[in-house]
Amino acid sequence: MTRLLETAAHPRSLRRVAIEPITRVEGHGKVTLLLDEQNRVHQARLHIVEFRGFEKFIQGRPYWEVPVLVQRLCGICPVSHHLAAGKAVDMLVGVRQLTPTAEKLRRLLHKGQMLQSHALHFFHLASPDLLFGFDSEVERRNIIGVIGEHTDLAVHGVMLRKFGQQVIKAVAGKRIHGTACIPGGMNKALTVEERDTLRRETTQMIRWSQEAVRLCRDVLEKSEHAPIFGVFPSNFLSLVRANGMLDFYDGGLRARDAQGATIFDHVDCTRYNRYIHEEVKSWSYMKFPFIINLGDEEGWYRVGPLARLNNCDGLDTVFAEHERQVFREAAGGGMQHATLAYHWARMIEMLHAAEGIERLLDDPDILGTDLVTRGEPALEGVGVIEAPRGTLFHHYKVDENDMIVRANLIVSTTNNNQAMNEAVRNVAATYLDGNKLTEGLLNHIEVAVRAYDPCLSCATHALGKMPLVVELVDAEGTVVDKMVKDARD
Amino acid sequence: MISSETKKTFRLDGKEIPFREGQTVFDAAMAAGVYIPHLCHNPDFEPHSSCRLCTVIVNGRPFASCTQPAVAGQDVKSDTPELNEMRRTLTEMLFAEGNHYCPACEKSGNCRLQATAYALGLQDNQFPQFFPRREVDSSHPDIIFDRDRCILCGLCLRISRDVDKKSVFAMTDRGIGTTIVVDSPSGLLADSKVARTDEAVQHCPVGALMMKGEAYMVPIGRRRYDLRPINEDSVAEFQAREEALHG
Numbered sequence: 016m017t018r019l020l021e022t023a024a025h026p027r028s029l030r031r032v033a034i035e036p037i038t039r040v041e042g043h044g045k046v047t048l049l050l051d052e053q054n055r056v057h058q059a060r061l062h063i064v065e066f067r068g069f070e071k072f073i074q075g076r077p078y079w080e081v082p083v084l085v086q087r088l089c090g091i092c093p094v095s096h097h098l099a100a101g102k103a104v105d106m107l108v109g110v111r112q113l114t115p116t117a118e119k120l121r122r123l124l125h126k127g128q129m130l131q132s133h134a135l136h137f138f139h140l141a142s143p144d145l146l147f148g149f150d151s152e153v154e155r156r157n158i159i160g161v162i163g164e165h166t167d168l169a170v171h172g173v174m175l176r177k178f179g180q181q182v183i184k185a186v187a188g189k190r191i192h193g194t195a196c197i198p199g200g201m202n203k204a205l206t207v208e209e210r211d212t213l214r215r216e217t218t219q220m221i222r223w224s225q226e227a228v229r230l231c232r233d234v235l236e237k238s239e240h241a242p243i244f245g246v247f248p249s250n251f252l253s254l255v256r257a258n259g260m261l262d263f264y265d266g267g268l269r270a271r272d273a274q275g276a277t278i279f280d281h282v283d284c285t286r287y288n289r290y291i292h293e294e295v296k297s298w299s300y301m302k303f304p305f306i307i308n309l310g311d312e313e314g315w316y317r318v319g320p321l322a323r324l325n326n327c328d329g330l331d332t333v334f335a336e337h338e339r340q341v342f343r344e345a346a347g348g349g350m351q352h353a354t355l356a357y358h359w360a361r362m363i364e365m366l367h368a369a370e371g372i373e374r375l376l377d378d379p380d381i382l383g384t385d386l387v388t389r390g391e392p393a394l395e396g397v398g399v400i401e402a403p404r405g406t407l408f409h410h411y412k413v414d415e416n417d418m419i420v421r422a423n424l425i426v427s428t429t430n431n432n433q434a435m436n437e438a439v440r441n442v443a444a445t446y447l448d449g450n451k452l453t454e455g456l457l458n459h460i461e462v463a464v465r466a467y468d469p470c471l472s473c474a475t476h477a478l479g480k481m482p483l484v485v486e487l488v489d490a491e492g493t494v495v496d497k498m499v500k501d502a503r504d
Numbered sequence: 505m506i507s508s509e510t511k512k513t514f515r516l517d518g519k520e521i522p523f524r525e526g527q528t529v530f531d532a533a534m535a536a537g538v539y540i541p542h543l544c545h546n547p548d549f550e551p552h553s554s555c556r557l558c559t560v561i562v563n564g565r566p567f568a569s570c571t572q573p574a575v576a577g578q579d580v581k582s583d584t585p586e587l588n589e590m591r592r593t594l595t596e597m598l599f600a601e602g603n604h605y606c607p608a609c610e611k612s613g614n615c616r617l618q619a620t621a622y623a624l625g626l627q628d629n630q631f632p633q634f635f636p637r638r639e640v641d642s643s644h645p646d647i648i649f650d651r652d653r654c655i656l657c658g659l660c661l662r663i664s665r666d667v668d669k670k671s672v673f674a675m676t677d678r679g680i681g682t683t684i685v686v687d688s689p690s691g692l693l694a695d696s697k698v699a700r701t702d703e704a705v706q707h708c709p710v711g712a713l714m715m716k717g718e719a720y721m722v723p724i725g726r727r728r729y730d731l732r733p734i735n736e737d738s739v740a741e742f743q744a745r746e747e748a749l750h751g
Contacts (some may be wrong), residue, residue, distance in 0.1 A: 077642060079719040084608040188724025192607065195723075203723035416642040417716065 020440040023049045023058035032452065037061075037461050044469070046439055046460050054450060059443040061436050061464060062299050070422045078107050078396075078413050082196045085409070085424070089470055091135065093192050094128035094183060095402035095427075098264070099409040101196025102398030106285075107413060109390025110199040116383030117200040122264050123375045124186040124195055125400065126368040129263060130220070131179025132403035133320075133365040136468045137227065138172025141358055144462045145234045150455025168230070171223040175365070178213075178220050182372060185209040200387035210376055217373035221334065224366035228338050231362045235355055243445060245354030245438040245463045248273035249315070250306060251322035252291075252430065254401050257281065259328030261367070263401040269326050270306055270316060275350050278306060284399035287408055293425065301432050304425055315433035318405025319467060320360035325350045332374070335367035354438045357466045364403075402427045404468050428469045438463040514578045516560075523574040524750075530558055530569040533582070534742040539735035540582055541591050541620055543598075544657035545570040546707055547742055550666065552658055557591050557620070592624045600631035601680065603638065603652035604710075610719035611711030613727025617655060619734035641686065643694035646716055647705055654684055654712040664704035672698045684712075 023029055026049055035045035049058035069088055073081060082100040086093035098121060105113070113121070143156040146165060154160075162169040180190040185205060187193025195201055235241045250273065254266035267281035268290065282290055293302035294311045305314035316322070324343070330336040342351065342363060351360070375381055398409045405427035412421040442463040447456055513520040516533055523532035531547065533540050544555035553568035560569045561581040569582070581587065598604075598617060606612050638651035661673040661684065672693075676685045688695035698705065705713045724730065729737065 075640065077640075077648060077716075077719075080608055080610065083610075083720060087607060193724055194720045197720050202721055203726075417648075418640070418642050 020056060020059045020444060021436065026058065029057055032457075034457055034460055037464055044464070046464070048443060048447070048460075054448070054452070056440075056443045056448045059436075059440045059460075060298060061432075061439050070424055073422050074419050076419055077417050078104055078411060078419055079198055079417075081411060081419065081422075083192075083194055086192055088424075088426070090191055091470060092128060092132050092403050094124055094187070095400060095407055096409070097187070097193075097196055098125055099398040099400045099402070099407045100411075102265075102400065103396035103409045103411050104196070104198045104398070106396030106398070107393055107411065108198040109392050110388055111390070112388075113200055114383070114385045114388055115380045116204070117386050117388075118264075119375055119378060119380050120186055120201045120203075120205065120386075121196065123205075123372060123381065124183060125264050126371045126375070127179045127182025127186070129179075129368040129403050130224075130365055130372065131176045131183070132468075133361050133368070134172055134175035134179060134227075136403075137231070137358060137361060137365070138169065138176070140468075141465055142168070142172070144458070144465070145231070145238075145358065149240065149459050149462050150453070153454055153458075156458075171226070175220060175223055175227075175369075178216050179368075181216075182213060185213060197387065199389050202386070204384045204386060205381055207382060210382060214373070214376045217369065217376065220369045221366065221373065224362070224369045225334060225338075228359070228362040228366055231359045232341070235353075235359055238355065241353055241355050244459075245441050245466065246352050247354075247437050247441050248352055249317045249434055249437070250278060250309070251325045251350070252306075252316045252318050252406055253323040253326040254284075254399065254406060255281070255327050261323055261327035261330050261401075263368075265400070268399070268406070271326055271350070273350060273352065275325075278309070284408075285397040287397065287399065287425075288410070288423075291425070293429075299432070301429050302425075303432050304430050305433070315437075316430070317434040318427055318430040319357065319403075320364050321351060321357045322405065323401060324360045324363060330363075330367050332367050332370035335363055335370055338363045338366060354441075354463055354466045357468070361468070404428055404470055405430050426470070428467070431467045431469065435464050435467050435469060438466070512576050514574055514576060514580055516580045517583050521574075521580075523576075527574050528570060529560060529562065529567070529572045529574050529580055531742075532574045533569065533580075534739055535746050537739055537743070538582070539623075539739050540569050541624060541735075542570060542738075543616055543620060543655060543709055544659065546659055546709075547745060549659065549663055549707075552662060555594070555655070555657060557594055559587065559590065561587065588624060592626055593630075595621050595624055595626055596629045596631055598655050599629055601634050601636065602655065603635065605652075609653070609711050610714060611653070613724065613730050614722070615711060615729075616709035616734065619729040619737075622729075623734050638683070641693050642716075643692040644696075644698065644716075645694070646700040647693055647698060648714050648716055649684075649686070649693055650712055650714070651683065652712075653710045655710055656682055656684070657709060659707050659709065660684070660704045660713055663707060664698070664702065667703045670697045670702065670704070672696050672702070672704060 029049040029051055032048040032050060033045055037044045037046060045062050047060050047062065048056055050056055069085060073084055076084065082097050082104055085100045086097040088096050139158050142161050143158065146161060147156050184190045187195035188203065195203065250270055252268065252270045254262055255269045256262045256266045268284060268287060269280045270278040272278055279290060290307060291304050292307050293304045295302055305311045306316060324339055330339050342359060395412050400407050407427050408425040410423040411419055414420050439460055442459050446459045450456060513522050516538060521532050521536045530540055540558045542558040544552050545558060551570040553571040556568060558569040559566050562572060563578055606618055612618060641649040661675065664670050664672045672687050673684050674687060675682055677683060685691060686693055686696050
């Protein structure tokens, strides 16, 4: 329904409203709305206005540099790119199965990443909207407001993120942009001291994660918005294990439709491009992936926490699995389609990650020193993982001299491109259509985008302090209304 | 009172430095525990005095300390604001004229250029980047030659000629256009006489000549200059070498 708002029939006669840049997301993007004189919405688009070019400039570099190089895509989830590229490079050196210690270290690294990224998003970026209301006073609607009025919660958020980063540092040497994955394994064993230091914290982290799940569930259950805000049917894509359980690090691709029927299942990740293609649209630097046999109109899908919990048959940790069942029961056992349910699913995953970290630290293999293995080299490698924001694809081809000649990255946020546009249109049509624009109403649009935790680049942390200029321009191009939020405000 | 002439010492930044006959200012200073920044010099091989980072003021005139003989009674200045500023400027120019991407470089943490920049307190670069277009030669099965990172110190050239007796490397063109070329029919390493065991490929101070299959093997925190800064590391290495050679 809402996809009809992608392109207006007569844009010249409409006035344009731009939300630029979107705040409290990673990177730079903008939303444009085309409205008629009665403020009826005729077009709503999410534009990604950055151009990065990583796929091009890693060409001509040796393949072993790639896991360290491409993690610079992002300062929030560099581990995700490091791991996905690391898996692809494993294939280039002929390794499909790491040593037990190397694989568990990578899984530990990944869970630390999942924990810190989800904590950052929920507590620092999203909680002000959920705790104070989408159109609450803008001066209060930020992390400083949360610290002032929900101090314990804010501290828990900071400490959860800190713990996740400590896990990353123990495995990769640095909290951000470390080195861990080398071709066919890992470069550092975990010491007993590092293991014990982390293990002393896990009980507390699990408890705080449980509280965060409960808080999120309660807020959404009481929310007047949750049943209608950005609720639309979609397909879902994620990795699952052979037994259907959720796996962040490895598995086969599973896609389900809006009713939960399987589109494809347990697809070998190396064959991803036989199932998924990307469409290019002239108004965004971000491509629009879709499932090939459904076509670009019907084949778009959602990824990330909501997709993973909708798709999987279960979680292998006790507390998180209980919460997953509550989550699914809330949708009558069917698929959750609410955009705001992303927050709930994200907190369940954070709990799952905390439990998983504890389990890995108790595993004797985690202290092993057999870290690297080798196989028969190949000229092509594909690495796919579940990053915090969704399924992440890295695909490389090398020449006989070990140099990258082709690279294809489908990052998590790209997979959600169409879904975020759908959410923007849905919310614009539901809340803005025909109403006088206010800052609070425009924030509804940002709340919809924010729920997907988009990572539009690697660099920007706005924390609600980014400059925002919204202009109302009439059909003759005259500015009739303007709102400015300065970065220093 | 015994004069510095009879003890064979010279004065470096106000400190008396003993030396043996034939030692350079650089060697005597390092043996005495005084670090002089340097890039093109490796004490195991003949000095070259091309990078000029080790420039000191001897009796009021500038000399490259790696080739300047120590003379009793001379007055040498090294750790002065003017000389350190000159060293920073030279280092900035090396960064500007190459393509040095430390964040992803496999030599990071083990790189003399990077470590020297840290030791000199280099925080930024006043010069615009040249972004030169240079070729990477990965044709050899064991060795990769990344000209992006070459600082033209000439160590590979000298060692290949003097120690390996192969003269695999040479400099071509002039001035800012100077580059290292490989002696082979195709100009590629794969067609040259270079081998994995050659001394010439073991001593590159930056990440220009690297062994394949060894990238990032040493984790962050355990790389050479993670363990101690280059000023301490160079002095300790030099003193250990002196101890081994001269007791």
